[in-house]
Structure formats: C-alpha cells, structure tokens
Amino acid sequence: MDQALNILVARLLAHRFLPRKDPLARRALIDEAFRESLDHRLAGCGLRLLENPYAEYIAVGLAAEMEDWVFGEGENWLSNNMGMPRDAIALLIVVWALIILPKRQRQIALSASDPDDMFGGTSPIEFGDEVAPGIPEEAIYADFGKKLGGKARFSMNLSQLAKLGFINRRNKMVFEGPLLDLMIDYSRLAPRIINGALADLLKIDAAAVEAPIED
Structure with a gap:
C-alpha cells in the first residue's frame, strides 16, 4: 500500500489533478483503508484531497488549518496562491457560476433516478460536454x-484560467477544465450566488439548484 500511496501522491503533486477513472484515483474513492492512509499522508504535509462525486477529476489542496500560514501575510490576505489578479478571480467566479451551477442541476436530476452506487458499477453521475456544454467567449x-x-484583460485572464486548468478553450468556446469543480467550494459559494448579487444577472432558479454537502 505504501508504494501505491507514494505513486498517487507524487502524481497528484506533479500533474495537479488526475481523472477519477484512473486506477489509483478510483481506489482512493472506493477503498476505505486506502483513502484513510491517503488522507493521513496528505495531512502530514498540510494538504487534503479535493474530490466530489460531481467532478470528473481529483486534486490536492490546502488543509483548512494551513490557510492562515499560506494566505496570511502581515495585514494582507492573499486571495489565491496562483498569482491571479482580482479581475481574473472575478472572471473565474462568473465562469464557475455559468458552467458548474447548471451542470450540477443536470447531474442531480440524472442521479435522482438511480441514487445507488455513486462510485462503483455504472455511475448515475455523468460528465462531459453533454452535462457541461461550452459557453461562447463572446x-x-x-x-x-x-x-x-x-x-x-478579458482575453488575458481567460488564457490564465486555461493555463491553470480551470477552463478549456476550443473554437472560441469556454468549457469546464479539470479544476473548475474542485477548487471552489460549491456548498459555500452556490447559495451566495443563487441568493446574491449574480442571481438576477444569471437568472438562476434557486428552487432548481440545491447545494449538496461536500467533503
């Protein structure tokens, strides 16, 4: 198990994310003992596994208790550790709201008909452009x-989001990238958007989108 853990952690750190269908990634999601060892290994480095059943990839992120040490610098609080300016972060939130909120609504509707076995066998959670279609950049x-x-600035920030793995750009269309559904906490942000300033602008139906509890 130690060798498998070493390989998985090294690959996550080197590649930043792995598809959940990867054998070791899948093992981390369905093997309780392996997952416990993985969580312990990551916690020893101030990290945690980022995953949810609605995301096609897994990744690693900061443990909550490390945020002050990483983001807190004197009287300033870093908004991120990826070098993104404020307008890029704002664009990221807009793209997240336009892609992930509707995607989650479709996935919840699909999974509601067959709620059993979310990870094994034929999963009711579907991925890809069918449930997360692209949005024209224009x-x-x-x-x-x-x-x-x-x-x-808009073009520059889109390029940066693509380089960081948040989005994919094809034929002047913006698609979900590997990290878009992992690096933002859906359970915390979705209600703020649904009930907040972007609700009217995005015309989000609050009754149709429920924020599930994520690990």
Whole structure:
C-alpha cells in the first residue's frame, strides 16, 4: 500500500489533478483503508484531497488549518496562491457560476433516478460536454467583459484560467477544465450566488439548484 500511496501522491503533486477513472484515483474513492492512509499522508504535509462525486477529476489542496500560514501575510490576505489578479478571480467566479451551477442541476436530476452506487458499477453521475456544454467567449464578454477590465484583460485572464486548468478553450468556446469543480467550494459559494448579487444577472432558479454537502 505504501508504494501505491507514494505513486498517487507524487502524481497528484506533479500533474495537479488526475481523472477519477484512473486506477489509483478510483481506489482512493472506493477503498476505505486506502483513502484513510491517503488522507493521513496528505495531512502530514498540510494538504487534503479535493474530490466530489460531481467532478470528473481529483486534486490536492490546502488543509483548512494551513490557510492562515499560506494566505496570511502581515495585514494582507492573499486571495489565491496562483498569482491571479482580482479581475481574473472575478472572471473565474462568473465562469464557475455559468458552467458548474447548471451542470450540477443536470447531474442531480440524472442521479435522482438511480441514487445507488455513486462510485462503483455504472455511475448515475455523468460528465462531459453533454452535462457541461461550452459557453461562447463572446457571450461572456458581452455580459461581463467591460466590468472585468475590457477586451485585452478579458482575453488575458481567460488564457490564465486555461493555463491553470480551470477552463478549456476550443473554437472560441469556454468549457469546464479539470479544476473548475474542485477548487471552489460549491456548498459555500452556490447559495451566495443563487441568493446574491449574480442571481438576477444569471437568472438562476434557486428552487432548481440545491447545494449538496461536500467533503
């Protein structure tokens, strides 16, 4: 088990994310003893496994008790450790709301018909462009671009989000990237968006989107 753990942790750190269908990633999701050892190994480095049944990938992130040590610098609090400026973070939240909220609604509807065996066998949770279709870059810019720094900044920030793995760009369309559904806490952010400032702008139906509790 130790060798398998070493390989999985090394691959997660080197590649930043792994598809959940990867044999070791799948083992971490269904093997209770292996998962406990993995959590213990990551906790020893101030990290935790990032995963949820609605995400196609797994990754690692900071443990909660490490956030002050990493993000707190004197009187300033870093918004992220990826070098993203504030307008890039704002764009990330907009893209997350446009892609992940509708995707989660579709996945919940699909899984409601067969709630058993979320991880093994034929999973009711589906992934891909069918449940998370792309959004035209021009449409995002038309609604939010001028508020996020204009054309040049918008294009630059999209490129940065793609480079970091949050989105994929194909044919002037924005698609979900490996980290988009992992690096943002859905259970905390979704209610704020659904009931907050973006609700009217995004025309989100609060009754149709429920925020599940995530690990």
